[in-house]
Amino acid sequence: MTVTEARTSPGPDTRRPLRAGPPAKVRLRRAATPWLFLAPALLLFLYFKFIPMAQAVRMSFEEVRPFLGNTYVGGANYTEIAGSSDFGAAVWHTVVLAVATTAGSIVLGLALALLLEGQTRSLWFVRSAIFLPVVTAMAVVAEVWRVMYYPAEGGALNSVLSVFGLGPSEFLNSPDSSLASIAFVGVWRGAPYDMMIFLAGLAGVDRVLYEASAVDGASRFRRIWHVTLPGLRPVFAILLTLAAIRGLRIFTEVFLLTNGGPDGSTEVLLTLTYKLGLERNELGVAAAGTVLLFLVLLVLTVASRLRRREAR
């Protein structure tokens, strides 16, 4: 932001004879221009991202007492949240959901992409239809699946199960199946997204290699194993990190499908911090949870950025 900014072009004032003012003033204006264009974004980020984050860090070391003033409590909030069994369970559920949803979406998404690769009109139609869950708001998806999962005979999904002589399942209403039911919704919404990314990756695989493998008499399976999958390696790396980040910030679907129940069997990190902070008003402890989650997200993001740079 200094006035003596290194520029490749020679003196700016020679270019604009009509606006020639004192050179220092012009140079100052030139240096200020990018910051004026950036100001709205930076101000909004400061207000709604960085100040809240700083407040979370501060609150995590305090006992927050509205109107009475906060008191410094050191690491007490951290020991409280890390030591609670709720937190341990929430971490476990978050990890299980993230891993199951990620693995399911990637495997299914790849299968869909391989099956639906191509340029014909019917393929385009099927791909668009499959993609609808991704653009539908999460709140709508959650409500639709609550109806689909109606836990008695005659419920939409239970009717399907009964055709195969199975069910009726309790789905969201039983601690045994609740987490799996949420993960299934995650795969349903995540697989089409992954499919689109894989399709973009498949378009980048060198066609000449397919021809060469055909000339060599390689089977379809060998062609996918030796040509397609290696070509998709950067896509896998990106999808894995994206999905891990998505998994950690899972909130809306759990909040709407089960709100952590039954018996806390689906409580995840963000439903737990939401309850701690906004329902039980233990803001300090909730802030400690926020900070811990943020640190994990930060590590994952940095890792994914480094990976992406390597992939290029």
Next chain:
Amino acid sequence: MRNETALGLREARGPWARAARFVLYTVLFVIFAGPLLALMVGAFTPTVDPTQFTLFPDRLSLDNLERAIDRGVLDYLLNSFIVVGFGLALQVLVSVFAGYALARKRFRGSAAVLVIVLATMTLPEEVLAVPLSVLLADLPVVHISLVGSLAGMIVPVAAWGFSILVMTEFMKEIPRELEESAKLDGAGEFRIFWQVVLPLCRPALGVIGIFGFTMIWDQYMLPLLVATDPAQYTLPLALRSMRSDDQVGIGVLLVGAFLAMLPSVLAFLALQRSFIRGLTSGAVKG
């Protein structure tokens, strides 16, 4: 060209291959689009019970729609449109400005700004819920409360890292000569931005337009923190209270969900090309 795809499915011809493909497409269609179609159908049948959720109803009716309108579904829809309208307009403006500075200007600190933009993407509303609820009630320095007003759902979504990055990447591709010649013609900074760079960004504007739209329409945590009265609910937020309507059953919920689904689905179908471009530029190229 032979073997155009990884599986080489285009080679497969003949009635059996065609039938197998038809079955495959149908199964996939039912699994992924089926629940959403059943939702649409359910909104226009006299559905009162989850056991009546079906793709093939006996008759159609507008009863659910009438009840949902009585319950204020159109007011919630209007709230959603206000939030997405103002939020998206601001977001496009902010992203275009920021992208212009990051892509077209060389200045000290630009690398740091990019890192800041990337860092914001690890801080979504869901993660920040607790401190954000404290902050929205009393903004630092200006000491305004955004709680209880739609502005609280609009202003925070105005800056979104994804849109800024897409804009930056795109603006970098525009040849510098255009700018230089405009400068020789005596165009000022703002005219170059407005009349030279921006018109060339139309494809990128389509991308951030549709992604911003779906992102804001999908917002749940922020409205949840801001709304203090059902009168401020956006449609996605209102669904939760519609679900528990004992007198009329789930019909009202289905209408609400249908209306909450429609705009983003229509926008996607209309702007598919932009959407897929954004998906791949945001995820694959980073």
